Amino acid sequence: MSNTKRNGADALHVYCLFCVTQRCKVIAQLMEVRGACRAFSPRIIRKQRKQGENIERCFDLLPGYVFIYSEEQLTDYKRFSGIDGIVRRVGRQEDGYELDGPDLDFAMRLLEKDGIVSSMKLCRVGDEVALEDPLFSGCQGQVTEIDYRKERAKVEFMFDQNSCCTWISLEDVKHLHNTGEEQT
Numbered sequence: 573m574s575n576t577k578r579n580g581a582d583a584l585h586v587y588c589l590f591c592v593t594q595r596c597k598v599i600a601q602l603m604e605v606r607g608a609c610r611a612f613s614p615r616i617i618r619k620q621r622k623q624g625e626n627i628e629r630c631f632d633l634l635p636g637y638v639f640i641y642s643e644e645q646l647t648d649y650k651r652f653s654g655i656d657g658i659v660r661r662v663g664r665q666e667d668g669y670e671l672d673g674p675d676l677d678f679a680m681r682l683l684e685k686d687g688i689v690s691s692m693k694l695c696r697v698g699d700e701v702a703l704e705d706p707l708f709s710g711c712q713g714q715v716t717e718i719d720y721r722k723e724r725a726k727v728e729f730m731f732d733q734n735s736c737c738t739w740i741s742l743e744d745v746k747h748l749h750n751t752g753e754e755q756t
Contacts, residue, residue, distance in 0.1 A: 595657030
């Protein structure tokens with residue numbers, strides 16, 4: 573089964589790198605210079621309190637992750653060599669490190685949003701939630717912390733078979749019972 577995602581007549585091969593967080597933007601730019609159609613480290617718009625007002629700012633959605641979209645299958649890993657800050661390629665070597673399954677779906681939804689996610693709503697610490705934003709469709713996580721002053725919460729969810737946490741604004745989430753059914 574091919575790990576490419578069809579968009580009209582174009583086939584995209586999708587990859588992900590785990591990098592030193594401070595280098596993600598530079599690594600994404602270098603990947604585009606080296607031939608990738610698109611590369612980015614996903615960002616999220618969050619509210620912050622500044623001088624008594626809530627303002628919106630962009631932050632890393634998944635610190636350390638860079639998503640790469642290519643029309644060609646990347647079999648020559650020299651494209652990655654010499655780039656300071658790349659820690660590892662995400663995925664399985666037997667698949668050529670291409671993303672597949674839920675990780676590929678997630679990456680394609682990120683691409684549809686050009687790597688920028690708007691705010692989302694949450695609830696209480698310990699709550700199991702399904703994130704309603706189309707990017708996270710079908711993605712369930714657990715609220716681990718809430719910052720009411722900044723109107724945001726920290727959600728833990730799975731990506732690349734690893735637990736990831738990110739802070740998101742308190743909007744647009746479905747609460748779930750332990751059985752996985754939607755709560756009314």
